Amino acid sequence: MRALNVPAAGEQPRLSDLPVPAPVEDTVLVRVKAAGLNALDNALAAGMMAEMLPHVYPLVLGRDAAGVVEAVGAGVDHVAIGDEVIGHMLLVPPIQAGTLAEYALLPAAAVTRKPTGLDFTAAAALPLAAAAAKAAVDAIEPRPGQTVLVVGAGGGVGSYTVQLLAARGVTVVATATAVDTDRLTTLGATTVIDYTAGPVAQQVATVYPDGVDALIDLVAYTPDTAPLELVRKGGKVASTLGAADEQALAALGLTGTSVMATPVREVIAELAEQVTAGTLKVDITTVLPLENATDGLATLASGTARGKIVIEIGD
Ligand SMILES: NC(=O)c1ccc[n+]([C@@H]2O[C@H](COP(=O)([O-])OP(=O)(O)OC[C@H]3O[C@@H](n4cnc5c(N)ncnc54)[C@H](OP(=O)(O)O)[C@@H]3O)[C@@H](O)[C@H]2O)c1
Numbered sequence: 001m002r003a004l005n006v007p008a009a010g011e012q013p014r015l016s017d018l019p020v021p022a023p024v025e026d027t028v029l030v031r032v033k034a035a036g037l038n039a040l041d042n043a044l045a046a047g048m049m050a051e052m053l054p055h056v057y058p059l060v061l062g063r064d065a066a067g068v069v070e071a072v073g074a075g076v077d078h079v080a081i082g083d084e085v086i087g088h089m090l091l092v093p094p095i096q097a098g099t100l101a102e103y104a105l106l107p108a109a110a111v112t113r114k115p116t117g118l119d120f121t122a123a124a125a126l127p128l129a130a131a132a133a134k135a136a137v138d139a140i141e142p143r144p145g146q147t148v149l150v151v152g153a154g155g156g157v158g159s160y161t162v163q164l165l166a167a168r169g170v171t172v173v174a175t176a177t178a179v180d181t182d183r184l185t186t187l188g189a190t191t192v193i194d195y196t197a198g199p200v201a202q203q204v205a206t207v208y209p210d211g212v213d214a215l216i217d218l219v220a221y222t223p224d225t226a227p228l229e230l231v232r233k234g235g236k237v238a239s240t241l242g243a244a245d246e247q248a249l250a251a252l253g254l255t256g257t258s259v260m261a262t263p264v265r266e267v268i269a270e271l272a273e274q275v276t277a278g279t280l281k282v283d284i285t286t287v288l289p290l291e292n293a294t295d296g297l298a299t300l301a302s303g304t305a306r307g308k309i310v311i312e313i314g315d
Pocket of ligand 1 (some may be wrong): 038039040128129132151152153154155156157158175176177180195218219239240241259260261262300303304305306307
């Protein structure tokens with residue numbers, strides 16, 4: 001099968017032929033129709049997580065997929081050969097299998113039937129980013145009428161976060177560049193702050209002088225680079241990058257959570273239902289063939305991704 005893989009530690013990803021994996025217990029072999037890209041793909045390609053999780057090479061990139069079940073391993077009875085499914089390659093060691101390939105061997109725990117109203121490309125853009133958005137929104141327990149700042153709203157996780165917050169009756173303040181103002185407003189943002197036009201804290205304080213009730217930060221790696229001063233005392237913070245440091249937040253009278261997405265099948269199914277019900281939009285800005293998947297990864301690496309990038313594979 002053709003697969004985008006890192007042949008050995010430290011090497012660049014390349015498209016080459018690899019054997020089709022054979023299903024083992026509690027796995028589902030999927031003929032991939034589409035695979036969504038995530039920032040995590042670049043981190044794994046660069047070996048950034050190799051000290052935490054053993055990597056085995058050649059390492060196939062890609063975590064999200066939608067496709068058709070080709071075979072199932074022992075113990076799998078919730079999907080069958082021929083079913084159209086959405087799935088995610090959970091971050092379980094060893095890191096070796098991926099979805100940017102003609103076939104992906106996915107853990108059964110993260111494979112669910114794809115609703116018929118959802119096409120493969122949209123389905124593949126859901127698992128990790130939407131699950132991360134859900135985790136971040138759940139973590140701050142937003143109430144209707146509250147104001148929540150989303151930093152880094154222009155990307156994949158941000159596009160879902162803005163919508164999930166707006167659906168809960170929250171006033172959403174989103175940071176992005178000016179080119180994304182209309183896109184994020186359509187998704188439910190009340191105010192879009194251009195983070196390239198000046199300090200975010202200053203710009204937000206001008207519009208919301210009393211600050212915000214909560215912050216979801218998708219950009220900062222450390223608390224000192226997140227605009228915590230905007231969050232009112234007693235407010236909540238969620239970070240997808242480990243920036244919600246308990247001590248730093250407590251010093252400001254805040255609480256917070258550094259969230260980890262859990263794109264298991266129950267979560268993916270719930271998000272997919274929201275899409276088919278029309279309450280959640282899949283915001284895809286770029287669709288590429290497998291041959292050009294590295295272009296999509298380069299866009300993510302440059303920090304300028306807008307919405308989701310999806311790779312279409314096969315016929
Ligand atoms: N913890 C977890 O389970 C989990 C799960 C998924 C993702 N993540 C992490 O969460 C982060 C966001 O993921 P993603 O998929 O949304 O990434 P993404 O698609 O690359 O989006 C990142 C966005 O951040 C924006 N941005 C860059 N620098 C910024 C700044 N200084 N201020 C405001 N916005 C800025 C970019 O917007 P512009 O294009 O407007 O510059 C880009 O749209 C990534 O770092 C990812 O690794 C964590």
